[in-house]
Amino acid sequence: xxxxxxxxxxxxxxxxxxxxxxxxxxxxxALISTVMSHxxxxxxxxxxxxxxxxxxxxxxxxxxxxxxxxxxxxxDVGFYRVKAGRIKEISRxxxxxxxxxxxxxxEALLELPGVGRKTANCVLAHAFLKDALAVDTHVHRISNxxxxxETKAPEETEIELKKIFPQKYWRHINLLLVKLGQNTxxxxxxxxxxxxxxxxxxxxxx
DNA sequence: AAAACGGGGGC
DNA sequence: GCCCCAGTTTT
Numbered sequence: 001x002x003x004x005x006x007x008x009x010x011x012x013x014x015x016x017x018x019x020x021x022x023x024x025x026x027x028x029x030a031l032i033s034t035v036m037s038h039x040x041x042x043x044x045x046x047x048x049x050x051x052x053x054x055x056x057x058x059x060x061x062x063x064x065x066x067x068x069x070x071x072x073x074x075x076d077v078g079f080y081r082v083k084a085g086r087i088k089e090i091s092r093x094x095x096x097x098x099x100x101x102x103x104x105x106x107e108a109l110l111e112l113p114g115v116g117r118k119t120a121n122c123v124l125a126h127a128f129l130k131d132a133l134a135v136d137t138h139v140h141r142i143s144n145x146x147x148x149x150e151t152k153a154p155e156e157t158e159i160e161l162k163k164i165f166p167q168k169y170w171r172h173i174n175l176l177l178v179k180l181g182q183n184t185x186x187x188x189x190x191x192x193x194x195x196x197x198x199x200x201x202x203x204x205x206x
Numbered sequence: 207a208a209a210a211c212g213g214g215g216g217c
Numbered sequence: 218g219c220c221c222c223a224g225t226t227t228t
Contacts (some may be wrong), residue, residue, distance in 0.1 A: 037223040044214060045223070078212045078222080086225095116225050136223045154224090178223060187221070188216090 003148065003200060009169050012176040015196055019175040024126035027102035028094075029053055032087055034122045035114045040077040042178060048076045052087075059100045062091035086114035104128045117155065125171035133158050133165075134174040138181030145185065147202045 013019075024030040033049035052073045056062050062070070070084040077083065090112050094100055102123065103109055109120035121134035135154040139161075143149045149160040165173065181187070184195045192198055 034223070035225095039211085039222055039224060040213080041215070041221090042223050076214070078214075079224095080213070082211065082226095114225065118224060122223080134223085138223070174223085181223090 003146065005165055005169070008146075008197070008200065009165075009172070009176075011196055012180065013172075016176055016179045019172065019179060021126070021175065023050075027104070027123060027127035028057070028059065030123050030127035031090070031102050031109075031112075031115070031119070034119045035086055035090070036074060036077050036083055038079065038083070038114070038119075040079075042182060044076055048074045059091035059094045062087055063095060083114065089113050090115075102127070104130070106132075117158075121158075122174060125174060129171060131167050131170045133161055133170040135161070136174065136178065137187070138178045138185075139174055141187060141205075142177050142181055142185050145190075145201065145203065145205045146197070147204045 023033075029049065032052070033045060036049050036052075037045040052070065055073060056065050056070070065088075067084050067088055070087055071080055074080050074084060074087075093112060094102060098108070104124065106117075106120050106124065109115050109123060110117070118134055118136050121132040124130040124132035125134055135158045137154075140151070140154050140157045143157055143161060144151065148164055149157055151157040151160055161173065162170065177185075180197075184191050185197075192201070192203065195201065
């Protein structure tokens with residue numbers, strides 16, 4: 001028996017109607033905040049990214065800024081020194097190669113420092129509204145718990161999920177499952193009692 | 207394939 | 218005080 005995907009998505013959209021965050025519609029914010037999010041909880045990442053963009057919000061302002069100033073603004077996130085350097089270098093490359101714009105294709109994004117497949121997919125899905133499916137640890141874990149896939153590597157999860165979900169849903173999956181994963185379907189001690197998906201979840205991998 | 211990068215928050 | 222977290226890069 002396979003899960004009703006339309007029913008699953010209907011419930012997720014009802015749970016998190018605000019999941020299409022307006023801030024991510026700025027490609028530069030989507031890119032930089034996602035680079036900042038690596039191995040860092042999203043409730044720490046977002047405030048730090050917002051604080052950074054209050055001061056510097058364009059590639060021009062980032063390259064002009066002192067690295068130490070960027071470091072101070074984002075110092076709540078993990079790897080903040082490495083990330084501050086990447087933010088400067090990404091900004092420099094955007095100005096040099098793309099006239100200060102964020103490119104909207106996977107290959108170009110992957111050439112930027114600190115940008116891997118997950119980050120590139122997030123930018124394509126959230127900022128450019130492309131049919132990209134970004135798989136992070138939340139998407140990977142929850143997809144397996146729901147019994148949708150039985151996968152080990154995130155790349156494998158992306159391939160399998162694309163077979164299961166209609167293409168129109170792909171770009172929404174990441175933010176919806178991240179939100180579910182943050183407060184309910186947590187990595188450790190998930191709150192199944194109060195989960196809106198409790199009746200359709202087989203609770204695999206708990 | 208595995209280690210390294212690194213500060214914050216939950217327990 | 219210990220362990221894990223919106224991954225990517227390097228060994």
